Amino acid sequence: MAKQAEFTMRLEPELLEEFLAEADVAHSPASRVVRELMREYVQRQREAREYKAFLQDKVDASRRSKEAGVGLSNAEVEAQVRRSMSAG
Numbered sequence: 450m451a452k453q454a455e456f457t458m459r460l461e462p463e464l465l466e467e468f469l470a471e472a473d474v475a476h477s478p479a480s481r482v483v484r485e486l487m488r489e490y491v492q493r494q495r496e497a498r499e500y501k502a503f504l505q506d507k508v509d510a511s512r513r514s515k516e517a518g519v520g521l522s523n524a525e526v527e528a529q530v531r532r533s534m535s536a537g
Contacts, residue, residue: 456483 472479514520521529 468482469479472482475482511520515522
């Protein structure tokens with residue numbers, strides 16, 4: 450991947466100093482560490498978005514099944530759980 454973009458940011462001098470020192474201890478250029486952090490952030494954000502969509506699909510499917518008379522309400526599920534726990 451060609452390195453064509455520059456990214457400028459403002460941060461506290463102490464944070465920069467600590468970051469550069471840690472990157473140096475790890476024998477890793479600061480720019481590489483920042484790229485890795487950015488990639489990890491992008492991946493976490495994508496995963497969070499995908500998980501949110503997955504959950505929304507589950508909620509939507511549950512609502513559709515309930516509207517079709519197939520599913521159970523939350524109260525009905527909780528009642529079933531209470532009955533099964535008291536029977537055990």
